[in-house]
Amino acid sequence: MSKYFYPLIENPFSDDDIRKGIKVLKSKQLTLGNTTRNFEKTFTSKINSKYSLMVNSGSSANLLALQCLINPYRKERLKKGDEIIIPTLCWSTSLWPIIQSGLTPVFIDINPITLNIDETQIKKKINKRTKAIMLIHVLGNSCNMDQLMKIKKKYNLLLIEDTCESLGSKYKNKYLGTFGEFSSFSFYSSHQISSGEGGMICCKDKMDYNIIKSLRSHGWSRDTSFENKISKKNKHLDKRFIFFNSGFNLRPTEITAAIGHNQFKRINSLIRIRNINRKKIINILTNNRFLKDKIYIYEKNKFVTPSWFGLSIKIVNTKMNTKKRIIQNLEKNGIETRPIISGNFAKQPAAIKYGLTKNNKYPNTDNIYNNSFFIGLPTKKIYNHYLTRIAKAFEKSFK
Numbered sequence: 001m002s003k004y005f006y007p008l009i010e011n012p013f014s015d016d017d018i019r020k021g022i023k024v025l026k027s028k029q030l031t032l033g034n035t036t037r038n039f040e041k042t043f044t045s046k047i048n049s050k051y052s053l054m055v056n057s058g059s060s061a062n063l064l065a066l067q068c069l070i071n072p073y074r075k076e077r078l079k080k081g082d083e084i085i086i087p088t089l090c091w092s093t094s095l096w097p098i099i100q101s102g103l104t105p106v107f108i109d110i111n112p113i114t115l116n117i118d119e120t121q122i123k124k125k126i127n128k129r130t131k132a133i134m135l136i137h138v139l140g141n142s143c144n145m146d147q148l149m150k151i152k153k154k155y156n157l158l159l160i161e162d163t164c165e166s167l168g169s170k171y172k173n174k175y176l177g178t179f180g181e182f183s184s185f186s187f188y189s190s191h192q193i194s195s196g197e198g199g200m201i202c203c204k205d206k207m208d209y210n211i212i213k214s215l216r217s218h219g220w221s222r223d224t225s226f227e228n229k230i231s232k233k234n235k236h237l238d239k240r241f242i243f244f245n246s247g248f249n250l251r252p253t254e255i256t257a258a259i260g261h262n263q264f265k266r267i268n269s270l271i272r273i274r275n276i277n278r279k280k281i282i283n284i285l286t287n288n289r290f291l292k293d294k295i296y297i298y299e300k301n302k303f304v305t306p307s308w309f310g311l312s313i314k315i316v317n318t319k320m321n322t323k324k325r326i327i328q329n330l331e332k333n334g335i336e337t338r339p340i341i342s343g344n345f346a347k348q349p350a351a352i353k354y355g356l357t358k359n360n361k362y363p364n365t366d367n368i369y370n371n372s373f374f375i376g377l378p379t380k381k382i383y384n385h386y387l388t389r390i391a392k393a394f395e396k397s398f399k
């Protein structure tokens with residue numbers, strides 16, 4: 001049994017999700033097939049993307065986007081040393097695909113209110129080598145997309161949206177993940193939908209779509225627009241196994257596709273329940289006499305219709321080590337907590353080992369690491385006795 005009465009996520013699977021997974025298992029068609037293709041189609045039409053391709057994780061989606069940008073089949077490919085702007089508040093696999101693709105990340109601090117990239121700082125970091133922005137939409141929120149798109153246009157930059165934490169959020173009625181050339185989504189446990197492991201990559205260009213399709217499956221031409229041309233040129237080869245590109249194997253299984261698709265069909269209701277629960281929890285915490293001046297709840301940015309991942313909380317008036325103590329107490333009192341992504345990634349040992357930090361200071365990201373955290377949001381209706389228990393556990397932890 002879980003040690004938490006308030007876990008990051010309770011069982012994310014409905015009985016029907018499990019039935020759909022078992023049906024695939026019984027069919028014995030576990031490798032990529034129509035179940036995955038159907039999910040891709042539904043995803044494309046719901047979020048209004050141009051092309052979607054399911055992969056085995058959100059990390060793989062980021063990797064494919066970056067690998068596509070340096071691919072020789074791309075008309076305009078990025079070259080070694082080209083720079084990509086990225087907020088310091090990012091996940092490891094938002095960052096590493098940049099380095100793994102021979103490109104150079106350039107960190108930018110975050111806006112302390114939205115937790116997203118501080119778009120007002122981007123221009124300062126742009127030079128001749130700047131080619132793209134890797135945007136992270138943090139926990140269901142986003143930066144000012146109007147301003148960001150203006151910068152993108154003015155400096156002719158590519159945009160990759162890491163939407164792994166924000167499936168279903170909209171900015172001015174347009175889904176996050178449909179602004180840039182590429183976007184990634186994660187279906188890992190506790191995200192807006194979950195298939196255990198899984199993810200989706202979306203893109204706007206047909207050639208990019210065919211490149212990532214080949215990269216997803218070993219670099220072969222099968223099922224891509226390259227297939228006929230390549231096989232005509234290479235008549236001596238078995239048409240089914242022509243490897244014309246570099247490649248990985250980042251495919252999902254049909255089981256994860258079936259479960260992900262089934263959950264995706266009810267995403268609107270999952271978002272709605274999380275929003276209702278979020279309001280109830282905020283209400284009980286901020287109306288609590290003891291807690292109300294000790295916590296600050298992060299709110300959505302202007303023009304964002306959020307699909308919340310979790311509830312982000314700042315501990316007000318923190319002294320050194322206060323957060324550590326409170327987090328330990330919350331965990332002991334049955335509330336599961338998480339840091340807000342990785343904190344300042346430039347301070348993680350891996351970034352230091354790879355020499356990615358050049359004495360730049362990112363005070364806003366440091367601050368949120370020192371004083372903020374998040375808790376999950378239940379996807380089932382919650383009742384008063386549960387809310388009272390949450391408030392009591394918070395009170396006890398803040399004493």
Ligand SMILES: Cc1ncc(COP(=O)(O)O)c(C=O)c1O
Nearest residue numbers: 057058059091164165186187188
């Ligand atoms: C912002 C961000 N990007 C990428 C990922 C990676 O997704 P996955 O766990 O599906 O590989 C995560 C994971 O939670 C994330 O939060």
